[in-house]
Structures are given as C-alpha cells and as structure tokens.
Amino acid sequence: MSGAITSTNTAESGSLSTSDRADLHEDEQVIAEGLKTFVEVGRALRDIRDRRLYREAHETFEDYLTERWGMHHSRAKQLIVAADVEEEVNSAAGGAGETATMVAKSALPPPKTAIPTKTKPTVQNERVARAVAAAAPKGQRADVWGKAVATAPKDAQGKPKITAAHVQKVAATSTVAPAPAPATHPTRIEWGKDQVGRPIQHEHVARAFLERPRFARLLARVSQLNKFFEELAKSAAGGYAAGNMQDWRGRVASVREAVRFAAPYAICPHCSGDKCYECRNQGWMPEDVYKRVPADMRGDAK
Secondary structure, X not given: OOOOOOOOOOOOOOOOOHHHHHHHHHHHHHHHHHOOOHHHHHHHHHHHHHOOOOOOOOOOHHHHHHHHHOOOHHHHHHHHHHHHHHHHHHHHOOOOOHHHXXXXXXXXXXXXXXXXXXXXXOOOOHHHHHHHXXXXXXXXXXXXXXXXXXXXXXXXXXXXXXXXXXXXXXXXXXXXXXXXXOOOOOOHHXXXXXXXXXXXXXXXXXXXXXXXXXXXXXXHHHHHHHHHHHHHHXXXXXXXXXXXHHHHHHHHHHHHHHHHHXXXXXXXXXXXXXXXXXXXXXXXXXXXXXXXXXXXXXXXXX
16 A cells, blocks of 8 residues: 555546556455454555545445445444554554554644553554544544553553553543544434425435435446447447447436436325325335326425
8 A cells, every 4th residue: 555645646537547556456455355453454445545546446435335345334434443543542652664654644743641662552453443533533542542551450461451441431531622423313404305395304204315316326327337338339349239239228228217216306295204105105206206296286395
C-alpha cells in the first residue's frame, strides 16, 4: 500500500492506472489472505475507500464491500476506526516501523498523558481499539490510552493487561471529551416526502425510500454495461455481438423497466402507508402501479 497516506490520486473516472491496480491487488491480498491483524485489514480497507480503488468495477465503496467480500459497511468502518486507533496510540508511544512513519505524517498532537516508554504497549485486539475509539475523538485517543496503560493491572511479566473494560473504566473518569455519539435514526420530521410530495408518516415506508439511491445506482450500472457491450461490438471480436445488438438492446430495456418498476415511488393511496392488499403490504407503490390508481384517489400534493 505505497499510497495509503501520501497518495493524491483524485481521479473520478472508472479506469485505474497500472499503479492503482497494483495497489488494489496488494490491498486485497491483505484482506483475502492473512486477515493477519485488524490493523492490516483496516489499513487496506481505508486505502481502497479513500483512493476509490474500487471504482473500476464498483459504483460505491458499499457495493464493493458487499460484492467483493460480503461485508457490511458498518463492519468495514469498525476495522478502519480500529486501525486508526492503533496507529494513533502507537505513534504516541514512539512505535517504530510503518505505523509510526504513517502516523507521523498526520501531525496528531502529542498526548497529555505520557505513555510509558519501556513497554510501549500497543493495542492488541480490535475490541480494545473500539473501546478507545468510543472513549475519545481522533486526536485525543492517545490520552485515554496513556491513562489506561498507566493504571492497568500487570501480568506475571509486569506488562500491563489492558482490556476493553479497563479502557471504558478509564474513560468514565477521564476529562477527555467523549467521542461523538453515532447518528440516530431519522425522526419523523426528517423522513421527508415521497416522489409526489406526500409526507412519509411510517418508519417502514421511510426505510424503503432510503433505498431509492440503490435503484438509481443499479440503473447506472445497466447503462455502463450497455456501453461496454456496444464498444465490444465495434471491436475486432465484435462480429457476433453486433449481430445480436437488437436482441441485446431489447434485453437491456427489459432490465431497466424491471428496476424502475421495483423502486419505491409513492405512498399507497389506498392505505396511506398502513400496508394493504393493493400495495402488497408494503405501504408504498412503484411508479407504474401508482399511476394506474384513479387520479381522484391519488390526491397528489401540489
């Protein structure tokens, strides 16, 4: 991951340079092979996310995680945050090697609480790292870690035994500002409106409408796939593809129609979102179904 911190690649196009592709391969090797430590995996995922190394085959980082690794975005975030924590406290402890070098470039402020330099304990597991992340925002985590190291009970070799529970205990008595609380689920006021302007009043309907961007991304992928096929049809190997172009276009049109048909469009006018037979117990309807409802019943907002 030669460009994990220093890369200035801001390319928006889907294609990767030879260097980017090599870095993507290296990052994926870390994830696929070792999963040696949470730190290495977190760094690899962060590199792929920050430099958009997924862009050649995936629309978003979330899509990349799901399709390449079967991983939820929240899990990837945990690993990335844990790696951030390990790097920050390792730098504060004067750790040597790649971690210290990488963190030195981020210009994090020195901790207020000195970390003992004889043992230089590092974060040994992801659970402890997450506890440190929850205890303080970035830039202040080394202070919590320093206090945890200084007050932790010792094992038979005299090394600090630092657990997640101990970090939480230290954080409870610390003057360090706590990390920001995770965002809560949108309130009813924030649920917004459907595509015809009717306010959303039910959480299950709100959750469905939050998925609309995924349908849009899928349509974009269909368009991209269509473009690739048409380019292939013009290539030296495109004879048969060109001959099947009419059939291909018909199939693409069918896929687009299927995606549009499935996307949430409007609150069901029959039940106002309460779920009924007419909306297949969804509380909402796709556009084609909604537009078949008599206009006087729809009551579209102006």
